Amino acid sequence: MQTDFDLIIIGAGCAGLSLGMQLASLHAQAPRTLLLESRTAYENDRTWCFWGDEQTPFATLARHSWQRFSVNNAVSRALVDCSTTPYRLLTAADFYTKALEAIASHTALDLKTGISLTAEPSLTQGRWHLHTTGGSFSANAIVDTRPLPTQQLSDTTLWQSFLGCELEFQKPRFDPTLAQLMDFYPATDAFVGFNYVLPLSTTRALIEFTVFSSKIYDQAELVSYLDAQVEKFAGGRPYQRLRNEYGLIPMGVGKPKGTVKPTERHSSYVRVGLTAGAARPATGYAFQRIQRWALACKQSLKKNGLPVGHQPDSFVIRQMDAIFLNVLRHHPELGPELFMRLFSKVSNEKLIRFLSDQGRVSDYLAVILSLPPWLFMKSAYQVATTR
Ligand SMILES: Cc1cc2nc3c(=O)[nH]c(=O)nc-3n(C[C@H](O)[C@H](O)[C@H](O)COP(=O)(O)OP(=O)(O)OC[C@H]3O[C@@H](n4cnc5c(N)ncnc54)[C@H](O)[C@@H]3O)c2cc1C
Incomplete structure (x- = not known):
């Protein structure tokens, strides 16, 4: 078994x-890479x-x-045309199949599943050493995509928590040409809540x-x-529940708590993924940022x-995201109204660029200016004085 690599992911x-x-697309120039994964099988666990x-x-x-997609609350609705950059849904199953095929077809790439680390990576004489349940390995460099535990992320401005399910009705119930991005739950000071509906047929x-x-x-x-x-949607019509998905995404991650090991500051070790800058703070979207x-890399x-x-995002963008998130954190009860203002006041083009x-x-300025000025000023002051 090969134990020495150029890179361990x-x-x-x-x-x-x-x-x-x-890396598979580098053909003969691909570094010898080991991918270590704790799960034993890939399932269609998300979209x-x-x-x-x-x-x-x-x-x-x-x-x-x-x-096109809609955003609505109990009294109004905004329709957004996104035909130049449609909103697309990729299943995890399709993504995993394609990725696993590409990796399996390349001899320099080795994916081992069902493997856990038994100790944190250590650096000796310029090489990283990893002890795992599947043996010991070494490499010149490490890309660590493990999510940080939430306790280390207590400075996160907002958490996006969601629970969803795929439903199949016996009779037509949906318009598959229209995605419902946000259908707001009545305003509350506990959270900004909304229902997200993606009709697949x-x-x-x-x-x-x-x-x-x-x-x-x-x-x-x-x-x-x-x-x-779901019951509101079904209105007594029969349906079958096919699959559930739960997600938790940090929006505006602060500095992770706990001491960063000196070895982690080494230029041959990087942390990436959802809790390390992949998620766009203002929206939580991460997939295309990961591709970039x-x-x-x-x-x-x-x-x-x-x-x-x-x-890292530019200073201006980081400040604007922080102001926007800070408003939602301190005034969740205003969230539905603020999002409705945003989706009805900002032009489609600017909105799509902001969201994507x-x-x-x-575009960011247009988003911020759609907020009531007093709220914007207050939030900008709070952001400036807490950093
Ligand atoms: C249900 C859900 C839906 C989402 N939908 C969208 C969306 O529509 N659009 C969007 O842009 N973003 C979305 N996201 C956000 C983001 O794109 C995903 O979370 C994405 O999977 C993040 O990639 P990642 O590699 O950081 O984390 P993951 O894909 O979760 O990969 C981390 C991997 O590390 C493995 N692992 C963990 N610990 C260890 C260990 N100790 N040793 C070895 N392996 C380990 C895990 O098993 C996992 O395979 C969604 C997130 C979730 C949870």
């Missing part, structure tokens, strides 16, 4: 597999959605796309109840909200053998 989920696929044209990574593998849809809150909501706390939304990182490995982490992480400063 810890965790082969979205980020680890995305980098694995990029990834993103806005993008045909050139966007994985756009053509998407199962479904929508050219006239009879099938993914329905998710989502909350943005300073507190984490676990699955059990979201069950009754989701069930109420995987490409950049491949290029860096090819150039100098060193991996890179996620590119392609925003220019002017």
Whole structure:
């Protein structure tokens, strides 16, 4: 068994597999890479959605796309045309199949599943050593995609917690051309809550109840909200529940708590993924940011053998995201109204660029200016004085 590698990737989920696929595309120049994954099997455990044209990574593998979406509360509705960059849904099953095939077809890449680390990686004489349940390995560099425990992320501005299920009705129930991005739950000072409905056909849809809150909501706390939304939708019509998914995404991660091991500061060790800068703070979307990182990381490995982490957002964008999230954290009861203002006041083009992480400063300004001025000023002051 080979034990010495150029690179070890810890965790082969979205980020680890995305980098694995990029490295496979280097053919003979691919570094000898070991991917260590704790799960024993890949299941269709999530869906990834993103806005993008045909050139966007994985756009053509998407199962479904929508050219328009709606955002509504009890009294009003905004319809957004996104036909130039449709909203696309990629299933985890399709992504994993494609990634696993690419990795398996390359002799320099070795994926081992069902493996856990028995100790943290250590650096001796310029090489990383890893002890695992599947043996000991060494490498020149490490890409660590393991999510940090939530206790270390107590400075996170907001948590996005969601519970969803895929439903199949016997009779047509949905309009598969229209995605419902946010259907707001009545305003409350506990969270900003909304129902997210992605119709996959006239009879099938993914329905998710989502909350943005300073507190984490676990699955059990979201069950009754989701069930109420499902019943509202079903209205007594028969349906079958096919699959459930739960997610927790940090929005605006602060400095992780706990001491960073000196070895982690080494340039040959990077932390990436959902809790290390992959998630866009203002929205929680991470999939396309991970694809951009995987490409950049491949290029860096090819150039100098060193991996890179996620590119930090610019100062201006970070400030604007922080102001927006700070408003939602301190005034969740205003969330539904603020989002309705945002979706009805900001032009479609600017909105889509903002949501899909392609925003220019002017797009962010338009988003911030859609907030009531007093709220914006107060939040900007709070953000400036707490950093
Ligand atoms: C249900 C759900 C839906 C989402 N939907 C979207 C979406 O629509 N659009 C979007 O942009 N983003 C979405 N996200 C956010 C983000 O894109 C995903 O969380 C994405 O999977 C993050 O990739 P990752 O590699 O950081 O984490 P993961 O994909 O979770 O991969 C981490 C991997 O590390 C492994 N691992 C953990 N600990 C160890 C260990 N000790 N040793 C070895 N392996 C380990 C895990 O088993 C896992 O395979 C969603 C997230 C969730 C949870």
